[in-house]
Amino acid sequence: MPDALPDLFAPYDEHTQPQVPIQHYAGTYTRNPRRPPFRRPVTRTELTGPLDLSAKLHPGDINLAETNGKPAQGQLIYVTGRILDEDSRPVAGALVEMWQANAAGRYFNPLDQRDAPLDPNFIGNGRCQTDATGRYGFFTIKPGAYPVPNSNKWWRPPHIHFSILGPSSLSRLVTQMYFPGDPLNAVDLLLLSIADREAQQRLISSHIPTQQIEGEWLGFQHNMVVRGRHATPPL
């Protein structure tokens, strides 16, 4: 068995995970079960997962900052980081999907009916596969904040949605990345749904010093840890 595959999955620490319901978010009241989940043995089905997913989910959309050669509006940014497991081992070959609002805080999605401008040169969806060191990277623009409808002026801070498909079905992760220093972070109801303050802070990316980035991109570093360890502890 390759060393890099996790084979031990402990339950999540509840304090590091969001609790529901969340005020002003109706779906959190109607779509989460009343009954607590049943604890099951971890069998082969949960331990394994698709290793050849790129045949179905095609990677390659890593430059979102232009469409058909035309630049998107907004601050150019480069978002990069590593996908790691709980033993700090890189997760190579993971598929990383991301989607985000445009600079005006509107999604290129027919379901987003807010009266903010669409940018024809910004779709805002990307997908890539991590390299041998677990690294991913996207060239994009900084998303705008947007208000949540019927929420007493709850504005989502600028954020990027991430979906990660790793080497086990139990290392699946869907999360959001936030930007350092934004005053809306401290009052965002989705971030605050995580009780543990350090766990909240881990969803906030960090600046990369401008000297370290080639070209005119502002760099943000964001590592994401997916669940999974190796049963034999590393020496």
Add this chain to the structure above:
Amino acid sequence: MSALPNSPLVPAGWQTIGPFFPRTFFNEGDNDLTRIAPTAPPTALGETIILHGHVLQEGGGPCVNAVLEAWQADALGHFRHPLDPGHAKADPAFMGWGRAWTDAEGHFEFRTIIPGSFADTSGPRAPHINLGILGSGIMRRLCTTVFFPQHAAANTADPVLAVLPAELRPLLLAQPDGERDGLRVFRFPVLLRGEPHEETPFFLD
């Protein structure tokens, strides 16, 4: 992010996919587990079936734009993954993974094969399909498992189904739902939140 040796990192917090998971992420054939790529020929192993159903929320209304991800063994009960001791015997024409999304009625559909059973260290696993459900307002993936009524003896011995109180086990059985194009159809209704006797049982992720 730096950690001392042997000092485990903490997994990231889950967040909802929100209302705007891109439709363009879905490709033709993503919900067809019988093909490893849209242009690949279907696997020759196993009985092809259609598995479909509605995802409903509290009150019985549809959960629109839910994302369902399926993972299952091949027709002989193998996974093409190094953690399966039998992985060398796994069907190379079967990936075992598919993704579907619900429409305005909350309806989803997969085309797949009846998975094989296998012996696990926890006990003999009956034929089953693991489903992960994501959606706006679902803050953490909801995990459930589809079993098949024609494998009653295997279901009785399954170590995961056994975790549930007996009266809830029928909720995880797909229901025979006729035929289409010569394929057997199975229906698996999902109720995300409801009365105890009808809410779909979920497993700790």
